[in-house]
Amino acid sequence: MAMASADIEAMILAAFPDALVEITDLAGDGDHYAAKVTAAAFAGMNRVKQHQAVYAALKGKMGGELHALQLTTVVPD
Numbered sequence: 001m002a003m004a005s006a007d008i009e010a011m012i013l014a015a016f017p018d019a020l021v022e023i024t025d026l027a028g029d030g031d032h033y034a035a036k037v038t039a040a041a042f043a044g045m046n047r048v049k050q051h052q053a054v055y056a057a058l059k060g061k062m063g064g065e066l067h068a069l070q071l072t073t074v075v076p077d
Helices: 005-015 047-057
Strands: 020-025 032-038 068-074
Touching (some): 005 047
């Protein structure tokens, strides 16, 4: 079962309300996405912790409904 990009965005925004989230469907199949998440909440976190925080926001969907996610996290200027 594929996951809609709007659902991914909504889950990330629920955890990071101030974030700017850009989702791209990489393969056009609803299973392979890229996400760029820019959030002030990432300040002070290393890249691994930032990615873990985003994966936690996806509440176990990663590897199930969401097959692949190329993730980029950014702290705003």
